[in-house]
Every structure is written in structure tokens, then in C-alpha cells.
Amino acid sequence: MAVEEEGLRVFQSVKIKIGEAKNIPPYPGPNRMRDCYCTVNLDQEEVFRTKIVEKSLCPFYGEDFYCEIPRSFRHLSFYIFDRDVFRRDSSIGKVAVKKEDLQKYHGKDTWFQLQPVSADSEVQGKVHLELRLSEVITDSGVINHKLATRVLECQGLPIVNGQCDPYAAVSLLGPSRSEAKKTKVKRKTNNPQFDEVFYFEVTRPLSSTKRQFDVEEEDVDKLALRVDLWNASNLKFGDEFLGGVRVPLRVLGQFGVHDAWYYLQPRENAGKSVKVEELGSLRLNIVYTEDHVFPSEHYTPLRDLLLDSANPVSASTANILGEVCREKQEAAIPLVRLFLHYGKIVPFISAIAHAEVNRTQDPNTIFRGNSLTSKCIDETMKLAGMHYLQVTLKPIIDEICTEHKPCEIDPVKLKESENLDTNRENLRHYVDRIFNVITTSGVRCPTVMCDIFFSLRESAATRFQDEDQDVRYTAVSSFIFLRFFAPAILSPNLFQLRPHHPDAATSRTLTLISKTIQTLGSLATSKSANFKETYMAGFYDYFNEQKYADAVKNFLDLISTSGKWDQKSIETPIMLKEGSVKVTIKRVDGKGSKGTKGRFMIKRAQGRNRFGMKNFKKRWFRLTNHEFTYHKTKGEGALCSIPIENILAVERLEEESFKMKNMFQVIQPERALYIQANNCVEARDWIDILTKVSQCNRKRLSTYHPSAYLNGHWLCCKLSADTAPGCTPCTGGLPANIQLDVDGDRETERIYSLYSTYMTKLIKMEEACGSKSVYDGPEQEEYSSFVIDDPQETYKTLKLIVSAVQTLEQQHTKYKRDKFKKTKIGSQEHPIGDKSFQCYIRQQSESSTYSI
Numbered sequence: 001m002a003v004e005e006e007g008l009r010v011f012q013s014v015k016i017k018i019g020e021a022k023n024i025p026p027y028p029g030p031n032r033m034r035d036c037y038c039t040v041n042l043d044q045e046e047v048f049r050t051k052i053v054e055k056s057l058c059p060f061y062g063e064d065f066y067c068e069i070p071r072s073f074r075h076l077s078f079y080i081f082d083r084d085v086f087r088r089d090s091s092i093g094k095v096a097v098k099k100e101d102l103q104k105y106h107g108k109d110t111w112f113q114l115q116p117v118s119a120d121s122e123v124q125g126k127v128h129l130e131l132r133l134s135e136v137i138t139d140s141g142v143i144n145h146k147l148a149t150r151v152l153e154c155q156g157l158p159i160v161n162g163q164c165d166p167y168a169a170v171s172l173l174g175p176s177r178s179e180a181k182k183t184k185v186k187r188k189t190n191n192p193q194f195d196e197v198f199y200f201e202v203t204r205p206l207s208s209t210k211r212q213f214d215v216e217e218e219d220v221d222k223l224a225l226r227v228d229l230w231n232a233s234n235l236k237f238g239d240e241f242l243g244g245v246r247v248p249l250r251v252l253g254q255f256g257v258h259d260a261w262y263y264l265q266p267r268e269n270a271g272k273s274v275k276v277e278e279l280g281s282l283r284l285n286i287v288y289t290e291d292h293v294f295p296s297e298h299y300t301p302l303r304d305l306l307l308d309s310a311n312p313v314s315a316s317t318a319n320i321l322g323e324v325c326r327e328k329q330e331a332a333i334p335l336v337r338l339f340l341h342y343g344k345i346v347p348f349i350s351a352i353a354h355a356e357v358n359r360t361q362d363p364n365t366i367f368r369g370n371s372l373t374s375k376c377i378d379e380t381m382k383l384a385g386m387h388y389l390q391v392t393l394k395p396i397i398d399e400i401c402t403e404h405k406p407c408e409i410d411p412v413k414l415k416e417s418e419n420l421d422t423n424r425e426n427l428r429h430y431v432d433r434i435f436n437v438i439t440t441s442g443v444r445c446p447t448v449m450c451d452i453f454f455s456l457r458e459s460a461a462t463r464f465q466d467e468d469q470d471v472r473y474t475a476v477s478s479f480i481f482l483r484f485f486a487p488a489i490l491s492p493n494l495f496q497l498r499p500h501h502p503d504a505a506t507s508r509t510l511t512l513i514s515k516t517i518q519t520l521g522s523l524a525t526s527k528s529a530n531f532k533e534t535y536m537a538g539f540y541d542y543f544n545e546q547k548y549a550d551a552v553k554n555f556l557d558l559i560s561t562s563g564k565w566d567q568k569s570i571e572t573p574i575m576l577k578e579g580s581v582k583v584t585i586k587r588v589d590g591k592g593s594k595g596t597k598g599r600f601m602i603k604r605a606q607g608r609n610r611f612g613m614k615n616f617k618k619r620w621f622r623l624t625n626h627e628f629t630y631h632k633t634k635g636e637g638a639l640c641s642i643p644i645e646n647i648l649a650v651e652r653l654e655e656e657s658f659k660m661k662n663m664f665q666v667i668q669p670e671r672a673l674y675i676q677a678n679n680c681v682e683a684r685d686w687i688d689i690l691t692k693v694s695q696c697n698r699k700r701l702s703t704y705h706p707s708a709y710l711n712g713h714w715l716c717c718k719l720s721a722d723t724a725p726g727c728t729p730c731t732g733g734l735p736a737n738i739q740l741d742v743d744g745d746r747e748t749e750r751i752y753s754l755y756s757t758y759m760t761k762l763i764k765m766e767e768a769c770g771s772k773s774v775y776d777g778p779e780q781e782e783y784s785s786f787v788i789d790d791p792q793e794t795y796k797t798l799k800l801i802v803s804a805v806q807t808l809e810q811q812h813t814k815y816k817r818d819k820f821k822k823t824k825i826g827s828q829e830h831p832i833g834d835k836s837f838q839c840y841i842r843q844q845s846e847s848s849t850y851s852i
Contacts, residue, residue: 011291012069019283020060034082040065041077043124044158047681051500052083062501067681091117093279102288114279121266123243125157126831133256147200157190160240164190165232172200173224185232189659224248260826263833291749299748302804313351315793322372323786324761332375334750341742349376350455363464363471367478381484384446389488389495392441396433397492401502407509410535428542431516438485439551442558453560473523473556481521490514521552577623577689582616582676647694649701649730650687657708704730755805769795
């Protein structure tokens with residue numbers, strides 16, 4: 001989700017690798033070991049949780065997490081928890097990285113010291129204050145001054161233990177001041193509207209030359225207003241601190257008025273009494289990306305250059321990007337997404353693959369390097385083939401991870417309680433089943449992958465047919481087996497087949513299966529020789545039969561002979577997503593649904609029409625390619641089943657409908673299902689996957705109501721007719737063959753950023769083209785890192801790239817300067833205390849000074 005900023009969209013995303021923790025303090029008991037897991041939080045909102053690593057003080061997680069960040073945030077935080085089966089899990093320590101510091105650690109493995117977790121330091125949200133100094137004439141004619149403090153509202157307060165009932169405490173700080181005044185408590189909201197005024201008597205100095213007011217016998221420099229936000233709690237521990245601000249009264253100036261938003265801050269000295277070195281450390285790799293995307297017309301010159309990259313490919317804009325980037329993967333990701341978005345991925349990959357095949361001398365090394373071609377095909381398979389992987393591998397991978405059958409066949413690693421023959425049989429059974437589901441899945445291979453494989457086969461066969469009869473197979477198998485199925489089996493969590501990294505024993509089983517499947521698919525002449533381990537060579541003898549090679553060739557023929565196979569309907573339901581969320585059903589007339597599908601509902605009594613928290617029940621949801629169901633608990637029968645063809649739209653639900661965050665609606669022909677996810681990232685995931693599976697429904701809606709129908713009217717458009725058509729256009733569907741919503745302008749912006757980052761290499765490549773084309777001599781050593789087949793055409797393309805990049809650079813600079821001029825510190829968008837914006841202000845000030 002993008003944040004709009006005056007015609008420019010801002011996208012935020014983060015990719016995190018959670019490595020390991022070290023030196024966690026031991027449990028204070030005879031066991032001393034802990035069962036730890038790690039969470040990822042946007043401020044205090046949990047968006048991801050690792051598996052639990054049992055009985056360890058140095059737990060290894062090895063888990064990856066990626067998400068689009070749909071809102072503003074101040075900290076990216078990581079918490080280490082110790083599981084306790086008898087009471088609430090206890091927090092051991094945390095790592096909190098400020099948003100403005102994320103670039104310091106970009107793409108680097110970094111050890112972070114765990115910091116103490118303190119309720120007084122866990123702060124998020126902002127408050128809007130208005131201060132005004134006014135004169136008051138008493139009955140005796142004496143002029144007094146009063147400070148009026150107006151607490152208007154707060155936004156984004158944390159939800160503590162599932163609830164937020166905030167109030168504000170206001171006090172004037174000074175040597176002789178101690179009184180504190182409180183607002184009313186606002187129930188069940190983290191965006192409270194207070195709009196309350198409090199008065200404090202003060203005295204203005206007699207001297208008109210002084211611009212500040214003073215208080216009798218008080219030090220002006222120490223006089224300040226303190227506003228603290230609290231969560232009213234019914235627990236015996238008392239109210240919980242949510243954050244506060246300290247406003248020096250000198251901000252009033254000569255006019256005696258101050259109106260501003262403030263970021264809430266933690267208490268001073270919160271949590272500093274704990275020794276940091278006693279809590280251990282956590283290894284993280286964080287890649288935070290922020291894309292500032294202009295309207296589409298700004299990218300036309302660069303985008304047109306990129307989309308024309310198939311002719312000629314050796315001197316193309318895309319090929320040049322692959323040459324200048326430090327890693328081919330950097331270039332491949334945005335290129336593939338851009339070409340997929342515009343439906344030109346097949347001709348582009350066919351062109352770069354054909355050029356690479358023509359440069360390859362040995363058929364045994366075809367597509368074995370980390371070239372731009374290999375990386376682009378890898379990325380295309382990840383995007384277009386994700387659903388194909390789910391359908392093909394997920395059921396058997398789930399079974400392997402659940403059954404925990406011993407499959408170790410290395411005699412050295414065999415446990416005393418295990419039998420080698422039994423383990424071999426278990427492993428052979430799994431390999432056979434996975435081999436069969438792969439080699440019988442050809443008709444479900446996505447069309448775009450088939451088209452690419454057809455092109456690879458043709459190029460390889462034309463180039464090496466006389467030298468290697470099987471090259472038409474190995475060119476395809478090197479991708480579909482070696483770089484698609486085998487990695488997915490080895491690390492199912494990285495391909496969304498499992499939520500977490502498997503345990504050590506299961507991971508070993510998957511490693512053995514992956515190695516065997518990879519060898520079966522390679523069609524090598526001497527299979528046993530592929531294994532360095534004797535036990536693996538012996539195990540492979542089970543599969544040294546012609547039927548396995550024939551099955552592989554039939555499968556490869558099917559996915560590469562014609563690129564126009566239709567997707568076949570899948571009879572067996574495949575589970576796509578499941579989880580526990582809160583739900584209520586509502587008909588479009590605003591009444592709670594009745595009958596068998598709504599029996600579990602609790603209706604609000606006393607004739608109230610407005611739904612409240614009592615109407616929302618926690619339910620276990622399951623989504624398959626056939627239906628969307630919810631259950632009272634995991635494993636029980638379905639309370640409600642919605643066929644996929646009955647899902648007419650899936651959209652967000654505005655928070656004001658039920659005063660609840662992270663809500664969305666699944667709209668059916670006669671009713672809407674209102675669902676609250678556990679966090680903003682999970683809500684986005686559910687909306688995305690439900691939209692994808694239902695996007696081909698013929699009766700999908702074009703408009704919807706973003707709010708609920710309550711108290712006789714739609715809250716969004718105020719229309720009273722419950723059958724009124726939607727007032728807001730539905731969000732666009734996704735390409736049926738691609739399991740991802742691609743924004744072409746965003747990908748072009750990312751490619752521009754790469755060109756801008758590697759501008760010195762572009763200039764050096766221009767020099768290399770000049771050297772080779774003018775002097776036509778041997779390739780100079782300083783230019784040997786570039787592959788340039790056509791220097792003259794490449795030189796022309798480089799000139800066009802540099803021109804397009806410089807134009808975009810000027811537009812970005814102008815936007816930043818204009819924004820800098822218009823920005824008001826203390827506004828709702830840029831509250832006082834916004835450290836990331838203060839860094840931006842400093843950078844702009846420095847750049848403005850430098851340009852002058």
C-alpha cells in the first residue's frame with residue numbers, strides 16, 4: 001500500500017533474515033535452558049513470529065520475512081520471548097532500530113545487543129496540543145494571566161493486552177507546581193478525540209522588552225508543560241503509561257500561542273538500570289526499501305527504453321543494467337516484474353537466453369552460471385510458479401514435516417534407536433511420492449513458464465544438437481529441477497510452503513530428498529558418480545531404472561514442447577492459508593444473519609443496531625482453491641463454507657465502522673463477512689490471497705461500500721437504501737497467471753535508482769565502448785568486467801540511459817526542495833520529535849547550502 005504525498009506515492013518494504021541469538025541469560029532454575037522465539041514488530045504491533053527453539057541459550061532461527069509496510073512507523077523492533085506453558089510468555093530483551101537508522105544496516109549481517117524491555121519505553125503514537133496565554137481581569141481589577149492547554153486528540157496509540165482506554169494527564173512543571181489534571185477516559189480506541197481545555201494561572205513579566213512570560217519566583221528555563229497518556233486499566237497493577245511529551249513554555253513566544261503535533265516519548269531513564277551485556281545479542285540482516293514513485297508519465301522515456309530491450313538484446317538497456325549492477329539479482333528482480341507487468345517477459349528472456357547460449361562453448365555448462373538470464377528465469381519462476389509449487393508440493397511437504405519419520409541413511413549419523421533399512425525405506429517412499437507428483441504435474445505448469453522453457457529448448461537444441469542429443473532436456477531441467485523444485489523441497493519456508501524453517505531432523509530429511517530429486521532430474525549419464533557420499537550413491541541405485549529417466553523426459557517434453565497449455569481445474573482441495581482471526585457475519589440490511597451459518601453469533605440485546613466487540617468471535621479460517629471456511633477451533637468441522645465463486649469482492653473496512661483496526665470484508669451475494677486480522681500485515685496478506693483466488697469470478701463487483709450499513713444507512717455514503725450500489729470502485733484484480741500485484745511505475749523507479757547508484761560504472765562502460773569502437777584494439781584491462789558485443793550500439797543506448805536517469809534525478813531533486821519549502825514542523829504529517837524527518841531536514845539544508 002502506497003502513501004500519497006502531493007502526487008507522489010511512497011512505498012515501504014522490508015526484508016529481514018533472523019539469524020541466531022547468543023548468550024541468552026539462563027532460566028533461574030535447575031534446567032537453565034529456555035524455549036525462545038523471536039517476533040518482528042512495527043513499533044509495538046507484532047507482524048511476524050519465528051518458530052520456538054527449545055532448550056537453548058543460543059537459539060538458531062534462520063528465518064526470512066518480507067512484507068510491504070502499509071503505514072508510517074518509528075521503530076522496527078525485534079523481541080526475544082521465553083515460552084511459558086503455564087502463564088504468559090515472558091520477554092527477555094529487544095532490539096529497536098529507528099526508522100532513520102535502517103540504512104546503516106542495509107543488507108549487512110549485524111549483531112545487535114539485546115536491550116531491556118520496559119513498559120515505560122515502549123512508546124508509539126502522537127498527540128495534538130494547543131497552548132494559549134490569555135489575560136483575565138479579576139473583580140478587583142487585577143490583571144492575571146492564564147495558560148490554556150487544549151488536548152485535542154491522539155493518533156496511533158498502542159493497544160495493550162488487546163485494549164486501549166486512554167486518557168491524558170496534564171501538569172505544569174516548576175519548582176512550586178505539583179497539580180495534575182486529567183481528561184475523560186475514551187473507551188476502546190487508540191485514536192481518541194479529547195478536545196478538553198485545562199487552565200493554569202501564571203504571571204507575565206512587567207517588562208515589555210521580554211518576549212517570554214515568567215511565573216513568580218520560578219526559573220523560566222525550567223518551566224514546562226507535561227502531557228502524559230495513560231491506558232485506564234482494571235488490573236491490580238494500575239494504569240499503564242503510553243507515552244508523554246514535555247513542552248517548554250518558551251515555545252509560546254511573543255504571541256503567546258502554540259499549536260502543534262508531538263510524537264509521544266518514553267519516560268526519561270526508562271529501563272536504564274538493567275545491564276545490557278547480560279541479555280545477549282541477536283544477529284539480523286535488514287533490507288529496508290523506500291520507493292518514491294512519480295506519476296506514470298515521468299517514467300515514459302526510461303520505461304520505453306527498457307521494454308525495447310529484446311532488439312538487439314546485447315546492447316539493450318536491460319542487459320546494460322545487468323552489467324553495471326554489483327549482483328545480477330539486483331537487476332533481475334525489478335526487470336522481471338516490469339516485463340511481467342507489460343506482458344513482455346517471454347520475448348525478453350528468450351532474447352537474453354539465446355545470446356547466452358551462443359556464447360556458451362560446452363553444452364554441459366549451459367545455464368549453470370549466475371548470469372542475468374539465470375537470475376531472470378529464477379525470479380520469473382518464483383512469481384509465476386508460486387501457486388504451481390503450492391499445488392504440487394505442499395501436501396507432501398506438510399506430511400513429511402508432520403510425520404517426523406526417521407530418514408537418516410548416513411551410518412555415521414544414525415541414532416542407536418534407528419534401523420538403517422527402515423530409514424532407507426522411509427526415504428525411498430518420500431522420494432518416490434515427490435518424484436511422481438512432480439512428473440505428473442506438467443499440465444499445471446504456468447503458461448509463461450512453458451513459453452520460456454520452449455524458447456530455452458529451441459535455442460539449446462539449435463546450438464548443440466550435434467554434440468549432445470539430450471541438451472534440449474538439460475537446458476530445461478537445469479531450471480525446473482535444479483533451481484525450482486529442489487530449492488523448494490530444501491527450504492519450503494522460503495517458497496511459502498511452510499510457515500517456518502523445519503526442525504533439524506526434518507531439514508535433514510528434506511536435504512536428502514532434494515539431492516535425490518535434483519539428480520533424478522539432471523539426466524546425467526552416471527548418476528551414482530554425482531554423489532560424493534558413498535551412502536547416497538548406494539541409495540540412488542534404487543532409482544537407477546529407465547522408467548525414471550523416461551518419466552523425466554516425458555515431463556520435460558510436456559512443459560517445453562508447447563507453451564500454450566491451459567490450466568486444468570484441480571479436483572483435490574489445496575490449503576492456501578489458515579489462521580485465527582475475529583469475525584462477524586452481517587447481511588446487507590444491517591441485521592445479524594440467522595440460520596445454520598450464523599448460529600454461533602451473539603446478537604446485541606436492548607434493540608441496539610450497532611455491532612460491538614461481543615458480536616465478534618475468534619474463529620479458525622481456512623482457504624483452499626475450492627472454498628473459504630471458518631471453524632470454532634482448528635481441526636473442528638466448518639461453521640460456515642463459502643465457495644470461491646461466491647466471493648464477489650474482498651476489500652478493507654474503514655475503522656470507524658466498528659472502532660476496530662485491521663478489518664476487511666468478504667462480500668457475498670446476500671451478505672458480508674466482516675473480519676478483523678491480528679495485525680496490518682496479516683490483513684493485507686488475507687486480502688491479497690482472497691482477491692487472487694476469486695479474481696476470475698464472473699460476477700465480481702465493480703463497486704463496494706468501504707464502511708458498514710448501521711443505524712439505517714451506509715456510514716460511507718449516507719445512503720439509506722440497504723441495496724444501494726457501492727460508492728467506491730473496487731481495487732483492481734491481478735493478472736490471472738501471476739501471483740503478484742506488480743506496479744510498473746514502482747519497478748521503473750527501482751531501476752532508475754539502480755542506474756543512479758551505479759552511475760560511475762555507466763560512465764566507465766561508455767569509455768569502454770569508445771575504446772573498443774574507436775581503436776578496435778584488444779580489450780583493455782580496466783574494462784574487462786563488462787561484456788560488450790556491440791560497442792557502437794551499446795554506446796548509443798548508454799547515452800539515452802544517462803539522459804533519462806539525469807532527467808529523473810532533476811525531478812526528484814525539485815520535489816525534495818519543494819517539499820522542504822512547504823513542510824511545517826509540528827504538523828500532523830511531521831510532528832515535533834520526528835527524528836527521521838529531522839535527518840531529512842538536515843540533509844536538505846546541507847544540499848541547499850552546497851548547491852548555493
